[in-house]
Amino acid sequence: MIEALTRGIKLGGITNSLAKAKIAEIKSSANFCVPLKSGAGSESKPLVIVGDLIKRGTVIGAPSDETSGFVYSPCSGAVVSIKDKVNSLGENCLNVEIEPAHKDSLLYFRPLENRDNNNLFGRLIESGSFDNWGKRYPSYHKYINPNTIGARTLIVKLFDSDPYCVSNLKIAEDYAKEVALGALCYFKVSVAVKLIFVGSKAVSKSTNQKIYDAILDEINKSDMKTNQVSFVTVSKVYPNDEDHLLTKKVLKKTIAVSVPVSDKGVFIENAQTCLNFYRAVYDNLPTTEAVYTIAGNNLKNQGVYLVKNGLVPQNVFASVDIKNKELFKQYSIGGTFNGISQCDTSVGLPLSVSTLFSNKWNDENFKERDCINCGRCNARCPIKLSPMMIDNFAINKDFARAKRYGVLSCIDCGVCSYVCPAKRHLSQRISDTAQAIKQRRTM
Amino acid sequence: MNQFKVTHSPFVKSANSVNFIKEQKLIMLIMVFVVGLVMTNWQALYILGIALASALVFELLYNIVCYEKIRVDFLEVLICSITFTCLVGYKTPLYVPVIAMAFSIIVCKMVFGKNENHIVNASAGGALFVGIIFSQGANLFVRVSGSGFMRNPYGALLENNIADFNIIRCLKGQISASIGCVCLAVVAVALIYLIATHSVGIKIPIIAVVSFVLMTFAINQFNYEYILPYLFSGNFLFVTTFMLTEFSTSPNTTLGQFIYAIIFGVGASLIIKYSGGGDMAILALLVCVNCLSPLLDRVIRPHYFGEGANE
Numbered sequence: 117m118i119e120a121l122t123r124g125i126k127l128g129g130i131t132n133s134l135a136k137a138k139i140a141e142i143k144s145s146a147n148f149c150v151p152l153k154s155g156a157g158s159e160s161k162p163l164v165i166v167g168d169l170i171k172r173g174t175v176i177g178a179p180s181d182e183t184s185g186f187v188y189s190p191c192s193g194a195v196v197s198i199k200d201k202v203n204s205l206g207e208n209c210l211n212v213e214i215e216p217a218h219k220d221s222l223l224y225f226r227p228l229e230n231r232d233n234n235n236l237f238g239r240l241i242e243s244g245s246f247d248n249w250g251k252r253y254p255s256y257h258k259y260i261n262p263n264t265i266g267a268r269t270l271i272v273k274l275f276d277s278d279p280y281c282v283s284n285l286k287i288a289e290d291y292a293k294e295v296a297l298g299a300l301c302y303f304k305v306s307v308a309v310k311l312i313f314v315g316s317k318a319v320s321k322s323t324n325q326k327i328y329d330a331i332l333d334e335i336n337k338s339d340m341k342t343n344q345v346s347f348v349t350v351s352k353v354y355p356n357d358e359d360h361l362l363t364k365k366v367l368k369k370t371i372a373v374s375v376p377v378s379d380k381g382v383f384i385e386n387a388q389t390c391l392n393f394y395r396a397v398y399d400n401l402p403t404t405e406a407v408y409t410i411a412g413n414n415l416k417n418q419g420v421y422l423v424k425n426g427l428v429p430q431n432v433f434a435s436v437d438i439k440n441k442e443l444f445k446q447y448s449i450g451g452t453f454n455g456i457s458q459c460d461t462s463v464g465l466p467l468s469v470s471t472l473f474s475n476k477w478n479d480e481n482f483k484e485r486d487c488i489n490c491g492r493c494n495a496r497c498p499i500k501l502s503p504m505m506i507d508n509f510a511i512n513k514d515f516a517r518a519k520r521y522g523v524l525s526c527i528d529c530g531v532c533s534y535v536c537p538a539k540r541h542l543s544q545r546i547s548d549t550a551q552a553i554k555q556r557r558t559m
Numbered sequence: 560m561n562q563f564k565v566t567h568s569p570f571v572k573s574a575n576s577v578n579f580i581k582e583q584k585l586i587m588l589i590m591v592f593v594v595g596l597v598m599t600n601w602q603a604l605y606i607l608g609i610a611l612a613s614a615l616v617f618e619l620l621y622n623i624v625c626y627e628k629i630r631v632d633f634l635e636v637l638i639c640s641i642t643f644t645c646l647v648g649y650k651t652p653l654y655v656p657v658i659a660m661a662f663s664i665i666v667c668k669m670v671f672g673k674n675e676n677h678i679v680n681a682s683a684g685g686a687l688f689v690g691i692i693f694s695q696g697a698n699l700f701v702r703v704s705g706s707g708f709m710r711n712p713y714g715a716l717l718e719n720n721i722a723d724f725n726i727i728r729c730l731k732g733q734i735s736a737s738i739g740c741v742c743l744a745v746v747a748v749a750l751i752y753l754i755a756t757h758s759v760g761i762k763i764p765i766i767a768v769v770s771f772v773l774m775t776f777a778i779n780q781f782n783y784e785y786i787l788p789y790l791f792s793g794n795f796l797f798v799t800t801f802m803l804t805e806f807s808t809s810p811n812t813t814l815g816q817f818i819y820a821i822i823f824g825v826g827a828s829l830i831i832k833y834s835g836g837g838d839m840a841i842l843a844l845l846v847c848v849n850c851l852s853p854l855l856d857r858v859i860r861p862h863y864f865g866e867g868a869n870e
Contacts, residue, residue, distance in 0.1 A: 280571075360864070360865060361864075364864075370864070370865050370868045371865055371868065372865035372866070372867070372868050373863075373864065373865050374865075375865075446570070447570075448570035452570055452571055453570075453571070455570060457570050473570055473571075475570060475571060481572050482572070485577055486675045486676070487675065487676075488577055488580075488675045488806045488807060489675065489676070489806045489807045489809075489811055490580070490760070490806040491760065491806070491809075491810075491811040491812070491816075494811050494812060494813075494861070495760075495813070498864070499863050499864035499865070500861050500862065500863045500864050501861075501863050502811065502812070502860070502861060504811060505811070505856075520860075521860065521863075522863040522866065525863055525864070525865065525866070533572070534571060534572060534573055535573050535575075536572075536573075537573070537575050537576050537577045537579070537580055538576075538577050539572055539576070
């Protein structure tokens with residue numbers, strides 16, 4: 117009953133099978149297909165040509181503008197091709213295909229002379245650890261945005277609210293020390309006055325306590341004041357980890373969804389980005405891999421895996437074993453509820469996401485019916501939109517009313533589509549309408 | 560797998576589907592009907608058979624004439640005909656369901672809205688229509704008990720003799736009522752089941768019942784003895800469980816649902832008190848609040864998170 121009154125989705129017990137999983141590595145000798153664009157930002161410029169012999173960590177893509185970033189080779193080998201191909205977002209971009217060599221050799225960054233703000237910021241940019249999956253600009257740009265107002269706070273997420281994803285939790289469990297040091301680097305870069313680590317009530321109190329104790333140990337060794345650090349746990353409701361909702365829950369601060377939280381002095385990182393930053397600063401390693409949760413009821417070996425940039429899903433699925441190949445028709449990259457569903461298993465996996473998901477495909481479950489006006493989408497929308505009304509406006513191309521009903525504030529969480537008993541593709545149409553309004557064009 | 564296809568709809572969907580919701584409602588309606596059948600008379604089966612056949616024929620005819628398609632939403636038709644049967648007495652003449660279903664399906668369901676989108680509850684519309692044309696000139700909002708096929712169970716209340724009201728008899732189904740309302744214990748169980756399986760929303764029935772109880776308490780000099788007779792008499796509980804909660808005829812916003820349920824609850828209580836109310840009056844009230852629902856949806860726009868804040 118309480119669940120019915122909760123906004124968002126509360127799914128219990130799903131992560132239980134993943135709770136005991138350890139971070140494993142997917143070994144593949146197949147070619148890598150590294151996309152030079154993996155998010156909403158611009159495409160990076162290729163710095164290699166076909167036939168080049170490169171090491172792991174060689175720069176293969178450089179930023180073309182402030183919304184793109186550095187891309188590093190995930191392995192040693194030879195560049196086989198550079199061709200225009202669809203990426204995980206379904207957009208065309210240049211993909212660098214690399215044939216891995218038998219022996220992997222690493223190319224490191226030069227060590228930092230000192231870890232002051234400027235040096236750390238420079239390392240953050242060149243690390244390639246930021247993601248440009250975000251809607252507006254890559255995560256490093258927020259730290260130098262002149263429009264930022266208010267006292268600065270850094271929030272580090274140690275969880276994922278997606279019930280099928282445990283990547284950040286596993287990183288926090290296994291690399292608490294590194295995450296703490298990475299967070300301290302971000303703390304310096306952001307010039308924040310407060311650092312808040314956020315855990316989830318989805319895991320036991322003892323697990324959270326263990327993580328916090330390990331983090332606190334590292335913080336105490338630094339020159340940071342203890343009253344600047346705090347720990348918070350939030351309930352296990354999807355999508356609690358969305359920036360604006362998290363800010364509301366942790367800081368009790370309401371920021372309009374159309375405004376990035378960083379504009380109001382709230383910077384949000386997660387365990388993965390902190391670990392990447394730590395490696396770039398302390399180990400001088402460029403970011404070439406990410407921790408993925410690979411889950412779904414059609415996979416035999418669900419778990420948490422270290423996935424290299426540009427690894428091809430068909431190799432990943434070969435490693436984790438598909439239970440029923442007949443029912444494997446699509447998979448999702450980047451979140452179960454708001455990820456991108458794909459059929460093509462030859463796209464390169466990006467570093468900016470943390471979930472790969474494949475359930476047994478049931479066509480019936482995705483067949484749209486007429487809306488029955490049940491209002492569940494309204495009741496569950498975490499930002500109190502009226503998806504059924506907006507969907508109606510979207511179908512009638514009534515963009516003015518869609519805008520008045522807050523279509524531009526949609527956070528693309530996919531809760532409305534999940535709960536809809538008529539299986540309507542609400543989030544997809546709402547997202548398309550928002551895009552159309554933004555681009556000032558008619559659909 | 561080679562065919563490229565990308566979508567950002569969620570990859571997982573909740574198991575709850577439209578068919579599931581309708582099936583749950585149908586199961587509960589059948590249960591209520593069967594109990595009513597056992598408690599009253601097997602003649603009720605005739606009424607159901609004729610109502611069902613009529614509904615099927617009229618929906619089929621309408622679809623063939625208007626859309627040139629041979630298509631019937633069987634679950635909807637079943638729900639509509641069983642609901643109607645539950646609303647009438649077992650002595651109802653057999654031509655009545657035919658007229659009621661013609662009005663329900665063609666006017667209430669198809670002309671004004673089509674499937675899933677109609678404004679007025681189809682069964683209520685049909686029952687009210689036949690109630691009006693066969694009421695022998697009686698005012699709808701006064702006592703309609705007696706010889707009419709739309710039988711009124713408010714015996715004790717109508718005689719203004721609260722002491723005659725027996726809750727045990729009411730729960731056991733030993734009262735004079737329409738087929739679906741003889742045993743209100745079963746209706747209450749159905750309501751709980753439907754809420755538990757998320758087949759109906761929780762807000763509307765709870766608010767309707769609470770506002771009904773509070774209003775009854777207030778208008779009867781705060782005498783609690785009137786609450787149970789009001790609540791367990793007639794078809795208030797049946798209408799609240801199976802008709803007021805219908806998705807397509809109720810508002811979508813939380814505030815809208817509050818207003819909708821309060822109007823129904825308060826109105827039902829007032830009708831019983833001041834008009835001697837019966838099944839027909841409650842149905843008329845339901846049709847009125849159904850008509851209010853699109854207006855509530857239009858007028859009430861919920862404020863979304865961060866609207867106007869720091870933009």
